[in-house]
Amino acid sequence: MLYLKVLRKNGEKSRIELINSGNFKKGYKIISDKEFVYIPIIKKRKGMKKIVELLGEKTDERPKKLEEILEKKLTKEEFENLTTSYDIVGDIAIIEIAKGLEEKEKTIAEAILKIHPNIKTVVKKFGPVEGKFRTRKVKIIAGKNKKETIHREHECKFKLNVEKAYYSVRLSGERKRIEELVKPKEKILALFAGVGPYPVIIAKNHPKTEIAAVELNPDAVKYMKENIELNKIKNVEVILGDVNRVVCRRFKNWADRVIMPLPKSSSDFLESAIIGTKNNGIIHFYLFVGATRPFFEARKKIEENCQKAGAGFKIKRQRVLRSYAKDIVQVVVDFEVRK
Numbered sequence: 001m002l003y004l005k006v007l008r009k010n011g012e013k014s015r016i017e018l019i020n021s022g023n024f025k026k027g028y029k030i031i032s033d034k035e036f037v038y039i040p041i042i043k044k045r046k047g048m049k050k051i052v053e054l055l056g057e058k059t060d061e062r063p064k065k066l067e068e069i070l071e072k073k074l075t076k077e078e079f080e081n082l083t084t085s086y087d088i089v090g091d092i093a094i095i096e097i098a099k100g101l102e103e104k105e106k107t108i109a110e111a112i113l114k115i116h117p118n119i120k121t122v123v124k125k126f127g128p129v130e131g132k133f134r135t136r137k138v139k140i141i142a143g144k145n146k147k148e149t150i151h152r153e154h155e156c157k158f159k160l161n162v163e164k165a166y167y168s169v170r171l172s173g174e175r176k177r178i179e180e181l182v183k184p185k186e187k188i189l190a191l192f193a194g195v196g197p198y199p200v201i202i203a204k205n206h207p208k209t210e211i212a213a214v215e216l217n218p219d220a221v222k223y224m225k226e227n228i229e230l231n232k233i234k235n236v237e238v239i240l241g242d243v244n245r246v247v248c249r250r251f252k253n254w255a256d257r258v259i260m261p262l263p264k265s266s267s268d269f270l271e272s273a274i275i276g277t278k279n280n281g282i283i284h285f286y287l288f289v290g291a292t293r294p295f296f297e298a299r300k301k302i303e304e305n306c307q308k309a310g311a312g313f314k315i316k317r318q319r320v321l322r323s324y325a326k327d328i329v330q331v332v333v334d335f336e337v338r339k
Contacts, residue, residue: 003031003038005050011037021045028056069111074104086112087169089162090149091120094138109142120144123162133217134166134192134262153197154179156204157230158223160195165220167195170322171261174332175201178259178284182206189214189255189276191243191269192262196224196236203233211236212255214246243269247276253339258283263330270305279339282316284332291329294320298333312338 002025006014011032018024018039025040031054032038044051066084074082078101086095093112097105109122121144126137138147148161153172160167179202182188186209190199193213203211213236215221221240228236239246258273260266263286273283289297295318306313317334324330 001056002041003052003054004041005036005038005052008037015039027058029059066111073107089167089169090151091118092149092162093119093122095124097124105141113143121146129166138163154201156200158195158227160223165195165223179205184208186256187254189258191260194220196227198259199236200227200231200233203236204231207235209235214239214243216242244272247272251276253278256281261286263288267301271308274305274309274311274337277337281337284334286332288324288328288330291327294329294331298331
């Protein structure tokens with residue numbers, strides 16, 4: 001096919017001129033070497049000096065947005081109700097199907113597979129994360145028949161079953177933030193540890209820390225133990241049990257840092273976390289609160305539980321992490337325990 005040969009310094013200018021004149025050959029890659037750029041053209045026109053014939057290579061024309069594929073496959077009303085955001089855990093996409101779109105769920109799932117070649121399975125949510133083990137039912141609607149995957153985050157690997165153990169990809173940045181705050185040789189309580197994202201990421205980067213990871217869900221504990229081996233971690237103790245019982249029995253005044261990523265009910269365990277924290281230790285307290293006065297609600301919970309534990313506190317940092325539902329947000333408050 002035909003290519004216009006131009007000096008590299010003139011490549012972008014020539015490309016734009018060809019697009020504006022309607023002579024740029026779409027769907028083929030621009031080729032370059034040390035001196036020249038070769039731009040695919042539809043036909044030779046008057047004034048073009050250097051035209052060469054090369055074997056063209058097609059570009060990847062895979063659609064990049066869900067809307068591009070589904071715009072003509074859904075009615076206007078269906079398209080307006082479409083939820084276009086979804087979580088990707090490993091090679092599994094977890095999506096929400098809006099009411100009224102159930103008959104089109106397979107079409108939506110297959111569109112996601114076209115956009116993301118690395119996704120092998122698409123599942124849809126059945127209700128919220130709930131129960132004492134913090135799990136959610138899902139249904140496979142496209143791709144491979146599997147619910148287990150390996151998710152990669154911050155150079156660590158996490159094996160899990162998306163139906164048997166909860167994993168929030170949306171807290172990836174928050175996990176990195178906490179890891180960067182950790183000091184050498186800290187003792188850390190990772191509460192509600194799940195399959196181990198907080199303790200594993202911290203342990204991988206701070207091998208001299210001592211971490212106790214507490215989790216009630218036996219399936220999550222099984223995967224956490226596998227992930228500790230998978231990432232060659234040596235400094236994490238995995239404990240299956242209830243946080244209130246475990247901390248008060250074994251870890252009074254033990255921790256330099258406590259992590260509490262259970263926003264729905266973390267306040268039910270906050271007194272125990274305070275009891276487990278050393279003087280001047282830090283607690284990372286996650287909570288769902290009303291969007292109007294989020295930090296007022298969070299501070300009230302901290303005050304109440306510090307009073308019960310006979311401790312004082314100082315807020316070090318507080319911020320809204322994300323919107324969770326209408327008028328509800330997730331916040332994190334880092335506070336220092338004073339004993």
